[in-house]
Amino acid sequence: MAFRKLHAAIIALCRLGVGLAFAALIVAVLVQVVGRSILNDSPPWTEELTRYSLLWLVAFGAGLSLRTGDLVNVDVVCEALPGRWPWRLRLFAALATAGLCAVLLIPTWRFVSIGVRQTSPVLTLRMDLVHGSILALLVILMIFALSRAIAMLSGKSDGHPAVDSEP
Template sequence: MPYSKLHDGVVTICRIGTGVAFAVLIATVLIQVVGRSILNSSPPWTEELTRYALLWLVAFGAGLSLRSGDLVNVDIVSEALPGRWPWRLRLFSALATAGLCLVLIYPAWRFTSIGVRQTSPVLAIRMDFIHASIVALLVLLALFALMRAAAMLTGRSDGYPTFNAEPRP
């Protein structure tokens, strides 16, 4: 599969996942607010579902944020350096991000596997489905960082975030 198809596919999946998680989050919070304000009683499952939707929102959105430059990035010193040093530091940053994520995947997987024996208190969802959001976050963030590094090493990118990658209001 060519790089652009892989990249576009991952971006599309992450956008859809982020949108679905955000829609669930909005609907759940709306039910909670209406329940508390108008009915004087909020369904107990809304708080739990809000937390889980937020976890999946972050899992799908972190890689997109790396891609678009929306993650915190302090580069005032590195970009002021001469020659190819800024490029080298952007490459190092992408590789370090990918490396850290790859190192953390196995412990996150072990943590997720513990959730098979647990269920959430109100919704009775197996917790491995919830804990899997951390594995997804690490895998997707590593993938986006590796795609950035690969694009830099092949000359398709200078390593700067794609600032206009996401439509802005």
């Protein structure tokens, strides 16, 4: 029960993160378009904010996309295999995804820590806040991949993507 609540909280946090990042992206692009079209001068911060918002949008959205099957997935051959082979391949894919994320965590942490000494040119944000999106992406993707693998191994899922009951 606690696992379900934690999983639901992570999903809600990721959805909120996607929404906020997308809202920031929309505002930045809108200001840029209005500035260029009407004022003949767009603020320089809009390009940076657009890039950073897009990074965080992907960071929060990748795990959700893995969960719902919206990531690129070539499973025509895998699903046509006989017996339990499709299940085994889905489990392997989940474990391989989680493993790759785990292997990349330490190098990514080093990369993020370099950003403490750097700032972005226009917004003067510490770059570790920007580079942290890559670390967040890996952690979130690993959580959703492990969640799928655990659900498969415990018999609560067949490994197919989750279908949201919400619109």
